Amino acid sequence: MKVGILGGGQLARMLALAGHPLDLEFVFLDPAKDACAAPLGKHLNGALDNSLLLKELGQRADVVTFEFENVPAASVELLAATAPTFPPAGALAVAQNRLSEKKLFQTLDIPVPSFAAVNDLDELKQAIAFTGLPAVLKTRSQGYDGKGQVVLRRMDELAQIWQDFEGTPSILETFVAFQRELSIISVRGQDGEMLFYPVSENRHHQGVLDVAISRPDDPMQQRAEGFVRRIAEELNYVGVLTLELFEIEGELYANEIAPRVHNSGHWTIEGAQTNQFENHLRAILNLPLGSTEAIGFSAMINHIGSLPERTEVLQVSGAHLHVYGKACRPGRKVGHTTLQAKDEATLQLRLSQLQTPTNKAFAASG
Amino acid sequence: MKVGILGGGQLARMLALAGHPLDLEFVFLDPAKDACAAPLGKHLNGALDNSLLLKELGQRADVVTFEFENVPAASVELLAATAPTFPPAGALAVAQNRLSEKKLFQTLDIPVPSFAAVNDLDELKQAIAFTGLPAVLKTRSQGYDGKGQVVLRRMDELAQIWQDFEGTPSILETFVAFQRELSIISVRGQDGEMLFYPVSENRHHQGVLDVAISRPDDPMQQRAEGFVRRIAEELNYVGVLTLELFEIEGELYANEIAPRVHNSGHWTIEGAQTNQFENHLRAILNLPLGSTEAIGFSAMINHIGSLPERTEVLQVSGAHLHVYGKACRPGRKVGHTTLQAKDEATLQLRLSQLQTPTNKAFAASG
Numbered sequence A, B: 001m002k003v004g005i006l007g008g009g010q011l012a013r014m015l016a017l018a019g020h021p022l023d024l025e026f027v028f029l030d031p032a033k034d035a036c037a038a039p040l041g042k043h044l045n046g047a048l049d050n051s052l053l054l055k056e057l058g059q060r061a062d063v064v065t066f067e068f069e070n071v072p073a074a075s076v077e078l079l080a081a082t083a084p085t086f087p088p089a090g091a092l093a094v095a096q097n098r099l100s101e102k103k104l105f106q107t108l109d110i111p112v113p114s115f116a117a118v119n120d121l122d123e124l125k126q127a128i129a130f131t132g133l134p135a136v137l138k139t140r141s142q143g144y145d146g147k148g149q150v151v152l153r154r155m156d157e158l159a160q161i162w163q164d165f166e167g168t169p170s171i172l173e174t175f176v177a178f179q180r181e182l183s184i185i186s187v188r189g190q191d192g193e194m195l196f197y198p199v200s201e202n203r204h205h206q207g208v209l210d211v212a213i214s215r216p217d218d219p220m221q222q223r224a225e226g227f228v229r230r231i232a233e234e235l236n237y238v239g240v241l242t243l244e245l246f247e248i249e250g251e252l253y254a255n256e257i258a259p260r261v262h263n264s265g266h267w268t269i270e271g272a273q274t275n276q277f278e279n280h281l282r283a284i285l286n287l288p289l290g291s292t293e294a295i296g297f298s299a300m301i302n303h304i305g306s307l308p309e310r311t312e313v314l315q316v317s318g319a320h321l322h323v324y325g326k327a328c329r330p331g332r333k334v335g336h337t338t339l340q341a342k343d344e345a346t347l348q349l350r351l352s353q354l355q356t357p358t359n360k361a362f363a364a365s366g
Helices: A010-022 A049-060 A073-080 A089-095 A098-107 A121-131 A155-165 A220-236 A276-284 A310-314 A344-351 A357-363 B009-020 B051-060 B074-081 B089-095 B098-107 B123-131 B154-166 B221-234 B277-285 B312-313 B342-353 B359-366
Strands: A002-006 A024-031 A042-045 A063-066 A113-118 A133-139 A149-152 A170-174 A180-188 A194-195 A200-205 A208-214 A239-248 A251-258 A297-304 A317-323 A333-341 B002-006 B025-030 B042-045 B063-066 B116-117 B135-139 B150-154 B170-174 B180-188 B194-196 B200-205 B208-212 B239-248 B249-257 B299-302 B319-321 B335-342
Touching: A002 A010, A002 A049, A002 A073, A010 A024, A010 A276, A010 B009, A010 B319, A024 A049, A042 A049, A049 A073, A063 A073, A073 A089, A089 A098, A089 A251, A098 A113, A098 A220, A098 A251, A113 A121, A121 A133, A121 A155, A121 A170, A121 B249, A133 A155, A149 A155, A170 B221, A180 A220, A180 A276, A194 A220, A208 A344, A220 A239, A220 A251, A239 A276, A297 A344, A297 B009, A310 A317, A317 B009, A344 B116, A357 B074, B002 B009, B002 B051, B002 B074, B009 B025, B009 B277, B025 B051, B042 B051, B051 B074, B063 B074, B063 B277, B074 B089, B089 B098, B089 B249, B098 B116, B098 B170, B098 B221, B116 B123, B123 B135, B123 B154, B123 B170, B135 B154, B150 B154, B180 B221, B180 B277, B194 B221, B208 B342, B221 B239, B221 B249, B239 B277, B299 B342, B335 B342
Parallel strands: A002 A024, A002 A063, A024 A042, B002 B025, B002 B063, B025 B042
Antiparallel strands: A113 A170, A133 A149, A133 A170, A180 A194, A180 A200, A180 A239, A200 A208, A208 A297, A239 A251, A297 A333, A317 A333, B116 B170, B135 B150, B135 B170, B180 B194, B180 B200, B180 B239, B200 B208, B208 B299, B239 B249, B299 B335, B319 B335
């Protein structure tokens, strides 16, 4: 059985590593000649909207998925007409538009920081009257890892910043002073069965995830599960669905969804009974889902721009290295390390043995 | 960094799946056009003694290993002259000859069932006077999975059986009535550091491993570790080394060694902090070894000749399927399933939900 994936980056690569033991083959459509998933399957090298290659992908694959929400919606619709395609195109459409996303949260009674649609400078000014300053201006689509967003702090910088946005449809959000940034990763099968991983507590550096720590038995677990369940059921979702959340004074606020396996869930490779990649595949193939229970305590450290020495990482007890096979470039995610321990104190100790931008602060606050 | 492997079967495939995250690439030399490791690396398609391909393998690889002890010793020696090759050729030579193997056990004061070298019919008769009947006649080399061996029960069948052996150098061993068949999997680094997995209790069917159950805290663990440590140190071993053992009335007897990752250790993929494949790679690459500690209780069921329905396996809680991508043929190992549980009783329950030739008896006796 063959799985087609739009995109051939590290998420596609880790899906393939999880899928080979399940007797799956893979075909990736990716514009990069050196797409890092390519060694693990067939690589169709071309644009994500190349209709000939999309047709070939649909014909080769028994089921299609995507590794990234910024794939052209039209490509997913085209594929969905020829092969079963999950998650559903409707979920992708919502995830591609921050305004639709926030409105969905509101419809489902999921708390969300104040926001307003912004299409021109006048609307931006009105929006600020509503949200106050500081606030975050974000493009409605194509944003990830802190891209396509800027923090507004003073009224006198509005005109310049809006000019840089070149009239892109955007939204303005209250700048929230959160206590914790959490994410919950869930998986929903074709029969509607839904399972949840323990929430992750996430620290970002320059807009990119730096460290994620799994929090089994977190007091926010049940509330987070309820939110992501409502979203998945509303979207008739199939596959892994991630919800990013802010915790502010004991309440959870939805930030955004990712209709895919997620960086904050990479610890599940060693840290859960069934990892997020295998469960995404089980869901889209209509196979029974695997247990999402945590194995002890886990943390994940991203390697961004460069890789550590293998020996330096592996000499830390409970460390597992995951290199993506990508060329190193500043700001690029090129690998991660999972740390595992039986208790939280040991995990913190092990975490303190590896350097990351936010690590010291995190280890101290954990 | 590139790892060359003599052989491209399921062991090479699982080495590659464990190695990609460590930033390793793979090149396999295997005579089968459809070698199942091939999709995960570069496949040199030819005989294991093809000198041109051996040369190419040595040139492409930074380090070389083998997935199977029945590779030509001369090929390993040739490779060792061009690239670091582990385990050492000396260990391979011992493992390829049952007589050398048993003599090594004796030299190291490791108990071994009575045996005698057999080169002709007269020697066979003398050997029986020493071992008694029943006894097992085995070729000294090229035996695995019950191949190259036959049980002798009556004096009047000797001549016929020896004729079938066509004068192959052999050994005769006492037929032992063991209480348990165990194996211990160890890993030794280039610095001499050695780690041990919990012993596995193994059940065979028609000479082939059917079910292996990990036994953390087994009363025989320490004794088994001592034996395999002596062997590894004597052979100046690097990599994963397996020792198969019989338990007879509270004493352990050595059966044979396998200088490689082993079928009875496949449960380590989900059931140990670091699996045997990753640890073999860490050892041959001179990287720090990973913890061999068990995660709960695990069992492994071989799929021989045919594969179960994926759904049938995956609906069992704690089940993970590993398909090797090989064509199904009678008697051929085509996949395995790992079962995982937090306690032994739950493991037995889950095991009873899957059918195997020895499973019922095993579940009852466990």
